[in-house]
Amino acid sequence: MQIKPVAVAYVGAFGITGLACLLAITRARDVDARDVRHGLVGLLGTTSVWALLKVVYFVVPDPFRGPAYTVGLVFGFATVWAWLYFCSAYTGRSYHRDRTLRLLGAGVFAGVVAVKLTNPYHGLYFETTVRTTPFNYLAIEHGIFHWTVTGLSYILAGIGIFMLFELYHNSGYNTRPLGLLTLLLALPVSLDIAAFLSERFIEVIYAPLGVAAFVLGTLFVYERRFLAVQSAGDDDDAVIFLDENGHIRDYTPAARDFFPELVDATGEPLESVLPRVAEMIDREEQTLEYEIDGETRYLLTSTSSVTLGDSQGEVLLFSDITTAEQRRRELKRHNEQLEGFASALAHELRNMLQIIEWRLGIAKDRTGDGTVEHESVEKALEANQRLTARVDDFTTLAKYGQTVERLESVEFETAVQDAWWNAETGEMDLVIERGGTIDCDPGRLRELLVNVFVFNRLNGAETVTVELLDTGFAVAGDGEAPGEDVDGYLAFGESVPTAEAGMKLPNAKTFARVHGWEIDIDTEYQRGVRVLVSDARTDVTDQALEVRTD
Structure with a gap:
């Protein structure tokens, strides 16, 4: 039987996609963020199986083609949920951990899978016919259930894409490469439309190609930018991304506003561009006092290491805590003043109490035992001693009564x-x-x-x-x-x-x-x-x- 080039192209495209996603799982497992790592591994795994089952659908004879396509549909729908999990984790949301949403998603997934697996009995999801154009294959004629589920899948995938673009916008980075990679997810839709309108294309759902292009592009081509955007979060914070050698790889506009020295400093060592920042990190200090536009600002610094395959780096996050730090320092000055005042007052009170005790001691010696005067002086001495103890207590409280830092x-x-x-x-x-x-x-x-x-x-x-x-x-x-x-x-x-x-x-x-x-x-x-x-x-x-x- 003659094998047509177009058949080889279909088998090759989906075969390469499946194998590439399978091999990329090893790299995805090196991502530090646990939930992002789980989302990427799940996305690559389901996409890989989905694509490889399409290869099986093309090459195996009947009656195995139909079951292969059906199982592929199950993994295709699972890819949608892996995509949502990844998008939620990558953008810093907690939807993927919400128990109610997870149960709802599991229920929808189980219901759709049940409809797909029982298609041989009701035929409402798809029917099959043999076609010879553009080559001999088992054609799929999708029914109303398919288009309903496809619409739901596109809506859910669109929600994930929206979360990504919102993060790209808020990160402050140049995310155009990541945006273009994300748009690749939508390209297979044009092939699906072309297949619906023309017999030159096969109605086979081309989504695995777009998913693979996005994930492989982020993991192997723009991995540093991918990690930096995920670590940066809100554009209100200043973020500097360093490579494994401590060289500046990228930074947010907020970081540039704090440190004008960053302009045109990409690729330069941090210690030569911002020596005070580098020195502070080496000393593991957290608060940086910096002069910005003639004004003293205080920046809270946190560092985190990121690893992706052979790519390692460090993310420096700077948060402006000037107002809080100024209040803390002012409060510290007030506390020191109060401690000084309390110490001086306690010293004066002790001197006065010692004089009182000395005078009362003289009075006690000059009064006869058993007299009212003698008993009164003894009571006064006892009260004076208790007051001395209270002064000591209050002095200790003034010294140690502030909240422990x-x-x-x-x-x-x-x-x-x-x-x-x-x-x-x-x-x-x-x-x-x-x-x-x-x-x-x-x-x-x-x-x-x-x-x-x-x-x-x-x-x-x-x-x-x-x-x-x-x-x-x-x-x-x-x-x-x-x-x-x-x-x-x-x-x-x-x-x-x-x-x-x-x-x-x-x-x-x-x-x-x-x-x-x-x-x-x-x-x-x-x-x-x-x-x-x-x-x-x-x-x-x-x-x-x-x-x-x-």
Whole structure:
């Protein structure tokens, strides 16, 4: 039998398309963004099978042609959903993760596949006839169900194309090459129309050719631009794209506005064009102070590595945080001024209280024991001592009461013992049952524990037990059990359980809150007062730990 060149052309076009998509899966699997990678692999996989089944449709004899075409239609419709998944992930949307949309899509897909697979029984999707022009093949005469599903497919594909062009527009990059590649998706439609109007073309659905041209073009020809646009996101941010050697490959208009030095700098090393930026990245700093048009601006810098096959690079994202940074620095200056004022005031108050204590001591020595005067002076001395302790508390709160900006991981056992030696614990014993690490500000954690330890001493405890928990820690003392007014233990001004002890747990609550932690009284614990601190990040050792300090 003579093989016509046009038949070879059809088989060759779809065969090459299928094999190329199959081989390109390896490259697509190197894309860093997980969801984009999954979308590309799914798109290449379904397109590859779809195209290769068309080859099977052309070359195998009856009765296998019809089933091959039908299964190809199933994979063709699956390609539409893989396309939508990719477009949603690539443009930064979350449609592909929406459970309702996924279930709806699965339902539509299952219904259409059922109609396609049962076509031999109802014949409403397509019928077959043998034709000899332009070569001998099994012609497909599509029915109303086919055109309905085709219309739905084009609508869904158009939604994906719209998402891509919106991203191209917002990215600020020169996306003309990517736009032209995206338009290739629509070219097979013209072949479908030509096949419907003329017998010179076969009605076989040419969409795999357009999908392959787009995906292969983005992965192999314009892969850097493809990755840069996806990483850039909104054009309000300044983005610089570097290659594996640290040379500038591209940038957004916003980046050019921030850094005029970028003009005509494509291909140049970043360190020679923007040395301060390169130095900051090497030092792993995040905030860049930069002079732009005679005005000091602050840019938050983030970096991310991107890999695609042999192409590696780095994306630098700059966000203008000038207003927020100026407010932060102004707030920092105010806090430093308040700390200085509080320190000076505390120093003055201590001096005055020391003078009062000295004078009251003299008065006490000159009054007889058992007299009203002597008892009054003793009460005044006690009040003066409590006031001195309050001044110390307020000074500590002024120093450590601001929200923690940076946490560090510390050994919990070491932190507890450090606080224990810095607290007035009297004759109490310390037991540490479980240790590990906790993310905290060491100074503020020490003050929190000191206040809880002192509270337990004032509450009549003989032993304090500390335990690191999965989401925080607990400090339990065997002193007086709490009464009904549990909330009063943590409130300023309540003087619970006594006036002397009443400031300690509210202080501890302040030091917990600046970490973002919660602090509560364990109401089920009746052998004393057990303080629970939660919402902390800890790493508890599996091995039981018991450390006693007498």
